[in-house]
Amino acid sequence: MLVGAAAPAAAGAPVAAPELTVGGIDLEQATVLDLQKAMQGHRLSSVALTAFYLRRIDRLNPKLNAVIETNPDAVREALASDLHRARHGARGPLDGIPVLLKDNIGTADRQHTTAGSLALAAARPASDAFLVARLRAAGAVILGKASLSEWANFRSTTSSSGWSARGGQTNNPYVLDRNPCGSSSGSGAAAAANLATVTIGTETDGSIVCPSGANNVVGIKPTLGLVSRGGVIPLSAQQDTAGPMTRNMTDAAAVLSVIQGVDPADPATADARPFVRRDYLRALRPDALRGKRIGVFRGGGDVPVVNAVTDATIAKLRSLGATVVDNVDLPGLDDAFNNELPALLTEFKHDINAYLSTLGGQHPVDLAGLIAFNRAHAAQEMPFFQQEIFELAQATTGDLTDPTYVAQRTTATTAARHAIDSAIATHRLDAIIAPTNGPAWVTNHETGDDFTDFVAASGPAAISGYPNLTVPAGYARGVLPIGMSFFGGRFSEPTLISLGYAFEQATKVRVPPSYLPTLP
Template sequence: MRTPRWLPVLLVATLVLAGTAQANAATTNHPPTAPPVLHGIDLDNVTVLDLQHAMDTHRLSSAALTTFYLNRIRTLNPSLHAVVETNPDALKDALASDQQRQRHGGRGPLEGIPVLLKDNIDTADREHTTAGSFALLGDKPARDAFLVQRLRAAGAIILGKANLSEWANFRSTHSSSGWSARGGQTNNPYVLDRNACGSSSGSAVATAADLATVTIGTDTAGSVVCPAGTTDDVGIRPSLGLVSRGGVVPISAQQDTAGPITRNVTDAAAVLSVIQGVDPRDPMTAAAAPFANRDYLAALRPGALRGKRIGVWRGGGDNPDADVVLAATIATLRRLGATVIDNVDLPGVQDVLDSYFPAALVEFKHDINAYLAETPGNHPADLAGLIAFNQAHADVEMPYFAQETFEQAQATSGDESDPAYQQLRAWATTTVRNAFDSTFATNRLDAILAPTNKPAWVTSVQNGDDLTDLTGASEPAAVAGYPDLTVPAGYDSHGVLPIGMSFIGGRFSESTLISLGYAFEQASHVRRAPTFLPTLP
């Protein structure tokens, strides 16, 4: 494929916004840390409901809020690399929201609320959707992703696109989470030389650092909840099919979903209430029809843990800091009236996690080829074209790690009618679902609790992620297609790096998980604002 004429110009423009894409996170300067206060409102500690009241009473406007975030992005993003571009129409849209409120009232809890989208979610405005790669930079999707249509209809302001692990971390086995050719290396706002985990790291960092009110991430095997956990955010990976994947750059239709990343459970409930829905372009959403109109704000009950039965799964790995936080969380749950059953089992799950990856390779080739075929523009036509593009622009796209995962996927048939593929996927999904379902039933559980993450590791773009002692239950929940809610729960031995706890439930049990997470949040009040330390002592 020939090099598009626009590539050199847009390359320069993108690197100016993102900062030096080749820089290691450890060399990042300490950014200014002015508190996010606007008109006397501490934006780090309010909910979208508080913001609605402030705008209804004329203490605040969407235009002022949007302007504040745009200015904060300009100030902090050179150190964080959390945002790849801002929406040139954001302020105009905010002014229109203010007029809507003045003339007709707000349309709901997201009216006038600035939202950042992960840069693999299509928008049909003047923004780009690139999955972090220059291969898609010149294109314009024909339509908004379904979830973006829902956000706009609810009055939300699309503020821009958040950085991510390029191609949602499905390009290389040696990648650094949060690195993309477009955006450089995303840095954790608690300690800047630390990683933010998972492909939705830009969304999570932007939320934690108050670069937007809320953000949207996507999750195939933990890329909403792990970034949220490492940055002291709330994150929800919804049940498979509750939120449409229409207009989202795919990895696997059998596991992909989008979900909210927020600073509190209230905001996560408000966002999920809006972005859920049945989409004719995504057949997986048909099963969600009986559940897709729930108001999750109604699930916010401080006493929800009393009388509930929570199982603790310790099979996701062992980390000393996470173990301490888990013990404290269990004590809090018991104090709040929950019965905790420790050391529950998920039989057969580890065998699946060790073996299902070949199915994901087939799915990626099939799904990315379909996405590229229906997306207009002068981009590579298929996965083979993406591989060739990366080879032709290796100095920009592959300065630190290669594309082994792309090449493994390309070597498959990409044929989802292949009986061998179907058998592997069916075994993986069925085994993990049966493991969860049997454990829920045997122990009469309302949810399973597990650490979301270990403390963030030191970022090394040259060596990739540090996966030693990686803890969490996000991958089993993702393979099952079951919901996973992470909430801030504690910190490492330094008292600086966040550790989240995940509440996992059966399919479409989001209301229950939100109730439990809210009750824990309101009793513990763990979350603290980022410290922006350059490194730990």
């Protein structure tokens, strides 16, 4: 079922959000563990929950554009979960739970996988993405595909985050004319607006954490290789990863526990073998901050309203028993940042060509074909911005053995890892925090994204391949969400999840979206 597109929200009356209770359960407050108890106690069924979300999408999505399409088989999948539960019991915390996938995560069913582009409207993946197979094995219901920034926001230097030719413009549910940030914009907005129990996003640099921060939800970008990239439309195998985007830390921990795994088809997952059986729900300790040493990285931007949220976070961490080391330096980041984009351009050409060469259905066969498609369909694909990044990538060799490229990637990754590792060692830190995002800007297709008050600390973890999670931390102008990132060393997810959970439980910052049309 395709879900209609819309333009950026205009001023008008606030959107009246429909009821958020089903079977007497408040879905705004309930975790997946609460829902499992309700289903086990016959107060709720997966069919009822799935039908509730489909109705909610019909009601809210015309204003949000967070969902690009719903799964025509979702109710059938929910019924299968209910029957399995009745005969064999629950398979785990995600059994019967509706999940929205970002529209670059492949499914071999009646849904599309397009990265938001019309060029892939007739493409057909031969199999589910590895993480989707993990979700299905856990009994999850694939509710549909979330909107995104087309081609993971790697097409133009003047793009509007959240826009795609297939989905139109995703809007921020807190203030509808504000931008949802990052390429996993639909996953963030859908999680915030409760259009599914949980959502999945992907990140190359900031595309999970920024939309999570801007939409007031939890987002986890795992260590590179913990979650397979198999079946996900690539940007760069050196930085891409999928991860959960949810309204609370409990749900994020449950989702990550399911989607992690060693995939024989994804070599990066081999190093994760010792870690992929971890149950992150066991890391949820409300006292986890006591006695910990937390560094504060302020190098992601200098915006007064964001600094105020950071200062308040520091005070709260100290009150919870943590030792906070402010203004921690991450040495050598310039080398990482200066080499990241040149490396990504070569990697994108190589990786997208490889993906398209094995993709079923009708579609362009390489990046050159995508560029030609966009030119031939410019009215639909390029009404607001062009494809400068595509053209820069096409101009590279796409050769991952090219010495210039190898030097760029080696320098970028090594510098980012050294920055984090050395800071942790020097200050004896358990984790580093940094503000995730600045206040969401007004969406403007004529000028593209407005980085005037932009704040971003995603780079070090993204380039290094280290884990990063964000938790709601405060607000700008009383309504625009600001998240706080927790990042650390490779495969340090249990520590970060425990710290994020302790912070979440002590602050209870998150409130539901207000759906304001605009701000004065």
